[in-house]
Each structure stands twice: as structure tokens, then as C-alpha cells.
Amino acid sequence: MSKYERDFGKGLTTLKKKINIAFIYDENSRSYKAKVKHQYQKLYIGNNDESGLVQVPFHKFQKLKLSNARYFKIDSLGKKVLLENVKVKYSDEKNFFVNNIFYSDLKVKQFKCSLSLPDNYIVTYSYEVLYNDLKFLNSFFFQHNNEAVEDVEISIKKNSNVKFSIYDFNLNGIEKIENDSYIKYIGKNLNRYKSSSVSVNGNYYLPHIIISVDETNNDGEIIEILKSTDNLYEWYNSLIKELKPDMNYINKLANSIIGNSTDDSEKIDKIFRWVQNNIQYVAFEDGIAGFKPDEADNVAKSKFGDCKGIANLLVNLLQSQGFNAKHAWLGTRSKNYDYSIPSLVVDNHMICGLEFNNKMYFLDGTSKSVSWLKVPSHLEGKQVLVAKGNAYETLTIKKSNPLDNVIDITGVLDLSKSQPTIDLSIKYSGHFVFDFIAADKHMSFNSKKHLPYYFIDDYLDGIKVKKIYNVATSENLISYKVSGNYMNIAKTNGDLTLFPFLDVLLYDKILEHMPAVYIDFPQTINVKLQIKNGGNLPAEAYVKEQIGNENFNANFYTQKVGSDYFVNQKLTLNLLHSSLTDHTAWNDFVSKVKAFNNYPLNYE
Template sequence: MTLFYRKNVYSLLLLMALSYSAFSQTPALSVSGYREQYPDDDVINLKSLSQYSFTRGTVQNPVIVNISNSDTYISLRPRVRLTDAIFYDKYSEITGHKLLRENGIRRTDYVRCGDYEIDGLFYHDARICMFDLLFLEAGNSYTLNTDKQINDLRYFATVPLHKTSRTLERKISIALPDYLQLEIYEMNFGQFNIESTKVHDSQNKMTTIEYIIKDLPAMDKVENMPDYSCALPHLLVVPRSYIKGSDTIAVLKRPEDLYNWYVSLISEPSVSAELAAFTENLVKNDSTTDQKINSVMSWIADKIRYIAFVNGMAAYVPDEADVVFKNRYGDCKGMSNLARSMLRHLGIDARLGWVYTGKTCYPEETLSLASDNHMICVVKQDNELIYLDPTLRYVALREIPESIQGKRCVVENGKEWTVERIPATVSNSNLKSINYDMVIDGNRFKVDGNMLLKGDIRLMFQYFLNHIRSDKKEDLLRYFVKGGDNNFRIIEMKTPPADSAAENFEISYNLEVSNALIDLGDEVLLSMDFWKELKGQKIEEDRKYNYNLKGRNLTEHQVKLRLPDHLKVKKLPAPLNISMPGYNFTGSYIQEGNELVYRKKLEISNEVLTPEDFKLWNESIVTLTRFYNEMVVLSTNF
């Protein structure tokens, strides 16, 4: 080691040590004080430090990312267990770990490392170290130190600012050498208490970027969290390039850097004799291309078990088609590659496509491995592209799933690629539409009803309908129609097959609603909304995390009540009209001849609410709830 190198390393370590010392000067409360301040937490993280540095590597891995973590946990109650975990894979490794008690004694029986497991299936290219912390008494504390190394710079995509437990202080320190160009996006900082600094050291040719976060709420108990990209505070990192000698080497500097890498990871589709024979037999009764595509996609969705896991090399390299076919399980890449291979064998131009699934808050132009988290199969038929997601069941051919609609999709084209735009849908593509025709019979309503489901609402309902015991399917259907209201009695109900892949799932039924009218003598009170969606769904205004409204969708109701001759309308609730960026609520009661018609629309066009939106949302919910609580007044004295 040269004198110059020793001097620079010493300076860097001294700077980090002094920085950590200043960072850790935090006044400590007693355990009872912490428990009083944080009554919902069993364990808190007192101090959390993550340090990122970079070193020159080998020809295969020119730049190495080194990550050192230190977390000090304290229990607020006795007999508490906490599990911390770190993933690693073919392109990263855990280089060290140590667990110390509050008395400085080192524990040696706290870690289990190995293949990651989901439902009994093990992933050999995705591994995990799990650290088991058992706090016997309130006030017990542990400090967990871990070291991780990322060997492929492309896989350095995010820096988490959050921790699972409530964290009183967390610091991120990135020592960025001048030879490395990173682009950093600050994501979801929102209402969090985050401070940042950036200092360049010209002597050591180093820029130190630091983030300090204070009183970060626990994320494990937060409900209605959006996707990671829209919910948790983190840094999105794009490694652009590095300097080697007099050359600048691109990593993810231009779109072709990323997309060429995608294509380099896949091989030409191939099928074994067994898979070829099976595929030909599967479509033997099909005469059109559409029928063959439907047969292949339906079989894969029905018979191949989807394992929703993304990590390591498996996040980008699909398993061979024959492997998925024999195993009868696979992730999105393996299932898409199986679809591509089977369809290619049938002479259909099928390709692989990289896309982001779900709601994303990342800038679309971002060149990062975090930007495309899903693989699909894309069929080119004449001048048309058909986007097929084999992980979704009951999807009609050419139906665009909500999760990928409107997204950029990178599609393989031989050894090259094209960038396509998946057609966008609108919120009413995910529709629940209810139509009732009602008459009054004594103190009850007799109802002819119809419920129409489309899009993600249909897919989710059919998924649950097909994954419960056969003797419970009828109960689910009845609950979906009448909820938990014991005043509803279903007389007759008709439904399509549970596994239908039609774009519409329509339930028709006849029912009676008891105790529907309140008789006050010369007046009768009634409500024509039996569902009251979103009623009272206010959000805690001190919540710091974004809120997920469960997707874009449209709920429509039209309820017609035929008025008997002895009842006349005396008073109707005032109309509802709420129009906000991201959602619209309308409702009205109108008399049309001898019918009273109730119409309601609840449209969610942006499913993620930020803390800045909560106040207006809560005011809207109060107005909506007030509308629900108003009743129709009919008169018997006229």
C-alpha cells in the first residue's frame, strides 16, 4: 500500500468516524420514557448508520460497492423478537457481520444464511441472511453490524432510508470518488425530517454525500402502503459511468446501455421434444392464431404456479422453457419465456418484453434496473402488438392489465430491441357497476339486481373466487352481493363460470331487503344506497407515508325505486359533487315519473395520496359521509 493511498484512506475513515461521533450525540430517554413516547412500538432503532464506498475491482467487475451497516436496537417490552435481513446473490456477498449485546458480549448464534425460500421453493441465485434478535427484558439492546459488497455496479440501484422498526436517527453516508459518476434521485422525502449535505474534498478527489433522518416511523405496521417506488423514502441511484485511465466507460449512460444488456441476457427460445409434442396437442383443435394464443396462455396461467419473487440474477434472466414446464412453477420471466417458446414453436412471432408493473413514481427516463421490474410476452401479429402477462389468470386476449397499461415496454427484436408504449386505459376500465330495480313490499324492498365487474376488479374477484374451497364459493358470491348485511336475503343468483376469461363478469340476482323503511306515521324515511363505499375512510393527518387507494377504478350505482300510489316524494338529499385532482365523487336523487332514481359515481384516477393530500381527502370523506347519512323523505299525507 503506497503512502499516498494510506493517507487518503486514513483521512476518509477519520472523516466518517468524526461524522458518526457527531451523529450519535443524541440525548437518551429511559425505557419508560421511550415507551410513553412510542406506545405502539415494541422495539426501536436508536441509531442506524449506512456507509457506502467504492473501490476499484477486476476486469470483470471494475467498480465494487462496499456497504457497511450498524444498527442499535432497544426493546421497550420483555420477550420481544426482531428479525433483520439482508439479501445477496450471484453479484453480491455478505463479507462480515457481528452482533453485540449492550454489555459488549458478542453473540454467535444469531444468523442463518442460505437460499431464499417462498412456499417451500428455494432460490439458489437469491440468498438471504436473517439475523435473529431476542430481547428477554425491556431495556435490552443489540448492535448489529453488517458488511455487504456489490460486485456489479449495475445492481447498485437503490439506497433505502427507511428501516422496519421505528428509527430515531439514521444516517446515510456516500463517499463518491471523482472517477465515478452517479445520478441520485431523492424519492418520497415528503413529510419526513431529512437533512442532506454534500462536500467535495479536492485533495482526496472525493465527494461525501450525507443524509440524516430523524424519528422515522416504523413501516411494518403501516396499512395501505403504495408500491416501494411511491411509498418509502429512498435514493434511486443510476450509475452513469466511470473513468479508467484516459477512458470514460459507460455503465447506464444511454438507453442502449441498459437495453442492450437486457437482450444480452436472453437466449433464443428452444423446446424439447416433450414440450413440442405437448404444445402441438394443446392446440390441436384450434384453427386460428388467436385461439392458439388463448390455449397456450390459459394453460400456463392455470397450470404453472406463479412465484412472485424478484432478486439477483433471477430478476433479469429467465429460466429455460423446459425447466419451467417440468417444474410447473416459475417467476414472471420463466413463465414469459415458456409462453414465448411455445408460441414460437407454433409459428407465432412471440417476444419477451421488459416493463414496470404496478404504480411507479420513478421518472420514466430513468435508466435503472429498478425501472423495469417485470417481464411479459409480446406477440407481433401483422402490425399489431399483443401484450400478454402469463402471471395473470382470466385475462381476455388484447385486454390490457391495469398494472402495465400506459407503460414503456422494451421488446426484444432479434439481437436488438424496440421501445413500445403499451396502450393506456382509463379508470372506468376497472369498473364495478350496480343496477337495481326495486319495488316496495310492506317494510321491505324487492330487488332485481345486476352487478358488472371489469378490469382489475374482475380479476381480483375471480382470483379469490377460484382460490377458496368449493363449498365456500357460494358464500363468497353472496357476501360480495350483500356484504355482511343480515337484512339482505338472496332469492336467486346467476353467475358466469368462475374461471371465465371474458372481459365482463356479470352477476344477476333477485333479493329482498328487510327493514328498508322507517315509518313515522305521515312520513316514511328510506335510503337507496346499501354499500356506502369509502364512508368514514379518513386518513390520519399526521401519517408520514403515502396512502394507497387500491388502484384506479370507477364505482357506478343506478338504483330505481318504483313509488306506490300512496307515497309521494317530500324531500330528497342535496346532490353530491366533489371534484379533486385524482378523484371525483358525484351522487344524486331524481324523480322521473313514478320512479325515484339514485345515481352515484366514485372515480379514483390517481390511487396514491401524498401527505399534502390528506386534509382535502378527509374533507371530501366528511362530505361524502354526510351525503350517505341523509335520507329520502316520502309523504303519506297529501
């Protein structure tokens, strides 16, 4: 046990993982299917789950068969001792949730130990999955987040009648072996990644492959599966064609929403706001494996829907008024893929594309704070597949400019008082406003009064806030005032040392075995403080040239303007995540920025 704790630390360590993928011909359906065998041996150190619950998900296009499962304890000599041989044929089958999203046709088979498990135990199990539709054969991970792996093997047996493509990601340290019979990947001693609340999603950094079946040869008939994005869109579009909305209901609803409005922009705005305000987004993936939208009139009547249902409702409402609205598919920023990969794994979201005045707008009705003219931050920089009947176009949603999303902090720091006071004016624009409004909509009535404090608190380290007032909110600007005491000072023998720079960088360095940092959106933080000091000036002013690069930079300086003394800061982040591979530049930048939090101004 000490070896694994020393090498991998506490948590889940997979001692052995083996996944074998083979293609088989089914005589009954006269089509090819995929059979995938999984074998696992997992060691838990410092276990908090006495039952050792294991869940294996599957959906309607798969058949799952559990083969065996055993639980072992570790004796004083480090040897396995059998605790229970689980009767897997009696395993439970339940609905499955992923990140609190319910999938109507996604199930899970699960089993657990009937005995209380010790802190350290081993579970071994195996199962077989039959893929009835090869479109759903996609990603296979060598390890998951917070999982160390001692020995892993993923193999694909070749079949002359099945052509497939493999897209690999983050395979440093993974050996690839290929011959006429199979492709095999082997990994040894994969260290555990330790993510945080500001880390990018696992597919950005974890080793994995995506298998996309191009075509099959069924007795001389060539059947394209996902040979290109054309096939992907063809299937998506077939699901849209199956929809039969009640257009009489939709037309009447749209007319009641727009009322007497004659301006097209106003009509669009009213329809979008009605959907935002009246349709509750629910984490419920309904339909064919979560890909087919619910009917527009069903969503409108029930007043709830998932992303596809809400997008479909928007498309139908706008089309009923003559607007060129279209269904659009994309992966949010949680997905590190684009449409160069023809696979279902690329997408996890649907929105409404609207071609209006020779420009394409992207309307996401699941976002309750942005206007139809803006795109939510979690979609920035992503490719989107926009429907055009039997054709489609692939576009890229633009990344916002750091100057679009700004926090301005200005104020006065008064050192003439025995306990220095500070009075600040806070202003937000862009995505900061949208986040504020979204938080306000989701908070309880009693908590709303504290929202301005929660939103700015992280930037006010060293300030004891006593009052927040003059809160003003609009679609484009949030503003309020803050007053309190400034605590970042030190007094010695009548001398005063002031640490004037605020901690405006909320991200930290990336340590070993940690993934890259996810940036919410490009942004600018400006701080300008006037120092009132009773006529005294610090011994010297400080000017610092800009540090960082074009993607992330900061400037700190002090200046004397007439009889006034000012402390200035500017932080600019013009990226959506830090480098995925080399963290050197980011870590150097963070170190230098954090160092300025301790820069002193000395008053004698």
C-alpha cells in the same frame, strides 16, 4: 422510554442508522467494487418476538460479513443493560423469502438473542457488504414502513474513477451535504408511516435514494455499467441470448395446442389459455439474482414457473408459430419508477410483448383470468421495455377507462312491508370480472358458492342478505341477483326515515403519517333503486350536483318518474392512486361521499 413512546409510539424505532458507501479497486479482478458498511441501533417498544430475530439478506454478487451484535434491556432508570453479546461468526445462513417469493441465489444471515427478551429492548448490530458487480448497487432507504427513525445518515464517498448518478425520492426533511470528497444525507426524527391494506407501496412515499453507477475508469479503460437504459437492456438481452430451448419440443407442443385452428387470433388465444391453465405460477425467482428466465421447455415439462419462465415460454410458443412475440420487462404498479432511471431496481416482472395486426399486446401468463386482449390491472400505466433483438423500445401500457370496469346495482326497495325488503340485480364488467374469475379459481370447492356474497358484501352495508341466485358468468360479464331485508331505516310515531344511499366508496380518508391510497383500477359504480312506498312520497326530492373532480367524482340524487320514485348514485374513480403529497382534495371528497350515507328521506 416514555419519551420514545410519546414521540414515536409503539413499534420499531431506529435510534441510529448509518450507511457508508465507498468504491474500491480490486487488483485481482481489475475492476471496481462497492463496499457498504451498515450500523444500526434499534429500539423495540411492545415487542412480540421474544428472540429478537434479525435477518440480513445478500445474493451471489455480494459478500456479507457480520461485524457485531448486542442485545440490551432497559432498566427502571431508562438505561441500557447488556443482555447478550452475540457471537455473529456462528450466525445462521439460510435461503431467503421476500413476500413469500423464494430466490434461489438470495440468502440471509441471521442471528437472535439466546435469552427471552422483555417487551422493550434495544439491539445494535453492524455488517459490511461487498458488491462484486456494481449493477446491483441500487436503493437505500432512510426508513421503512412502520419504522420511526431518530437519527439516520447515508454517505457516498466519491472516487475520481467511478462516475455515478443519484436519484432521490421523498427527501422532505432530509439534509444533503456535498463537497469534493463525499455526498452525505442526514435525517432527524422521521415519524413512523402507518400503511394499510389499500396503501401504495413504500417506494412511493418513503425517503430513499437510488445509486446508479454510470461508468468506471479501469486503468484508462472506460467501462460503462448502467450509464443509460441502453446498458440495462444490453445486460437483459445477454441473459436471453444465453437461453438454448429445445425448439423441437416447443414446435410439437405448440402444434398440439393449436390443433386444426387456422385463424391467427384463435391460435394466439389457444396458446395463451394453455399457458394460463397448465403452467402453475410459483413465487420462485430462479437464475441470476432473479433476472434470467428458465428454459421454455423446462417450464412446459415441469408445469410451473416464475414470471420470467412463463413469459419466456409464451414467447417461444408464439414465435414457433410465426408470431412476432418478444420478451418484455417492467416494474408492476408496486414500483414507482420508470426507465429514466437506469437501474435494476426499476423492474420486478417479465411479460410477453406481441406485435399483431400493427398493434402491441401485452400477455401476462401469471394472470389466470384475463384474456390475451386485456392487460392485468397491476400493469396499467407502467412503462415496459420491449426487446427488439439488439435494440429495444420503451412503451407505456394504457390505463383503462372507468367505463371499462363497472359494477351496476339496480333493484327495488319495498317499504310497504313491515320489514322493508330489497331485491337487487348485480352486474360486473372489466377488471371486476377478472377479479371474480381469479378468486373463483383459487377458492376451495365448498367456498365457491359464497363468492358472489363475498364480492358484493362491502357495497351492501345495511342490507341483510337472505338469498343469492341466478349466478351467470362469462369472460365479459358476471351477473346475479340478491334479495334480503333493508335495515337502514328508522321509525318514530308512525313516521319512517329512510337512508337510501349505499356505501359504494370502499376507501377512507388519509390520516396523518399515512401514505396515499392505491386504487385497484379505474372504475364506475352505478346504483339505481326504485322505492315502493304504498303510494306515499317523501317530503322532498333531493338533487345534488356532482362532487369531486375529473379524477374522482360522485353524484347522488332522487327523482320522481311518473308514479315511481328512484334513488340514484354514481361513483367514478379515474386514477390509479390518490395524490402522493397533498391529501386535501381526496379527504374532502371522501368526507362528502360518506356524508351521503346518512342522508335521510322522511316519510310521514
